Amino acid sequence: MKVYFLGGGNMTSAIVAGMTKHGGYEIEVIDRNQDKRHYLSSCYQVRTSDKLTELAATDILILAVKPQDMQQATAGIRLNGALVLSIAAGLTINTLSQFLGNHQRIIRIMPNTPCQIGLGISGIFAPSGISAADKAVAENIMRTTGEVIWLEDENSINRIAGISGSGPAYVFYFLNALQHAAIQQGFNPEEAYRLTLGTFKGAVNLAEQSGLEFSQLQKNVTSKGGTTFAATSVFDQHHLTQVIIDGVTASVVRAEEMQQQLTP
Numbered sequence: 001m002k003v004y005f006l007g008g009g010n011m012t013s014a015i016v017a018g019m020t021k022h023g024g025y026e027i028e029v030i031d032r033n034q035d036k037r038h039y040l041s042s043c044y045q046v047r048t049s050d051k052l053t054e055l056a057a058t059d060i061l062i063l064a065v066k067p068q069d070m071q072q073a074t075a076g077i078r079l080n081g082a083l084v085l086s087i088a089a090g091l092t093i094n095t096l097s098q099f100l101g102n103h104q105r106i107i108r109i110m111p112n113t114p115c116q117i118g119l120g121i122s123g124i125f126a127p128s129g130i131s132a133a134d135k136a137v138a139e140n141i142m143r144t145t146g147e148v149i150w151l152e153d154e155n156s157i158n159r160i161a162g163i164s165g166s167g168p169a170y171v172f173y174f175l176n177a178l179q180h181a182a183i184q185q186g187f188n189p190e191e192a193y194r195l196t197l198g199t200f201k202g203a204v205n206l207a208e209q210s211g212l213e214f215s216q217l218q219k220n221v222t223s224k225g226g227t228t229f230a231a232t233s234v235f236d237q238h239h240l241t242q243v244i245i246d247g248v249t250a251s252v253v254r255a256e257e258m259q260q261q262l263t264p
């Protein structure tokens, strides 16, 4: 199966890493930047080139340039009916279809950066006309980088961008805050780093292995009047849950605004 990537940046590297580890794909990455081409061909032994002119109907094209570069990057490509998978934020199927000469065989994907290490989670949306075989192709490619969630409607791409797309940054934000707190308690930065990361790893793995609700896990370590309770009471006084909900809402609203700006 021949898979072309248009754009050889961060996200392409992450997906190519998963696909090459899995095997079974013939990959070619198109990027205008020679350093990126060199990096991808030496790291993953994939073919690279600086221009894409024509595809066959059996090929797959993954659109992975920045949204604002997409129209120019796709201009003049003869698709010949190939399956197109777009990971670009803010470009709807309709907009992509316009850029691609009314092409209809398009699926949208919203990956996230842990795809780099095979622990990503990607939302996928396919319009009603897309075949089960094409959906399976998209799902199988993204499964090489982690988990996959199918989305019922296209707007959910913006909603999932606010959760799992931006989510790794929220986790890094909390990690950074906890590390600062540890330093303030007198631990050196290295100890603070290990304490923070170890706590996260342990808690995430415990949550996964126990299968319990997060709220129940929190209750299990929070006895009324105890030390954990003292901390979570301060979080509650500052309405931390609502702050996080508001942050996610702002991210989704921004994704919708950007989509409007990118719609011709």
Ligand SMILES: NC(=O)c1ccc[n+]([C@@H]2O[C@H](COP(=O)([O-])OP(=O)(O)OC[C@H]3O[C@@H](n4cnc5c(N)ncnc54)[C@H](OP(=O)(O)O)[C@@H]3O)[C@@H](O)[C@H]2O)c1
Pocket (backbone or CB within 6 Å): 006, 007, 008, 009, 010, 011, 012, 030, 031, 032, 033, 036, 050, 063, 064, 065, 066, 067, 069, 072, 073, 074, 087, 088, 089, 110, 111, 112, 113, 165
């Ligand atoms: N990063 C994330 O967490 C994330 C998550 C979900 C979705 N996405 C989506 O993934 C897409 C790629 O993001 P990224 O972070 O991987 O971007 P990136 O690192 O900037 O990679 C894009 C690459 O495409 C190249 N390019 C641009 N126009 C081109 C053209 N006309 N022909 C050939 N190559 C061209 C760029 O070259 P230059 O360096 O010369 O510009 C760059 O090397 C975006 O649409 C983004 O919305 C990203």
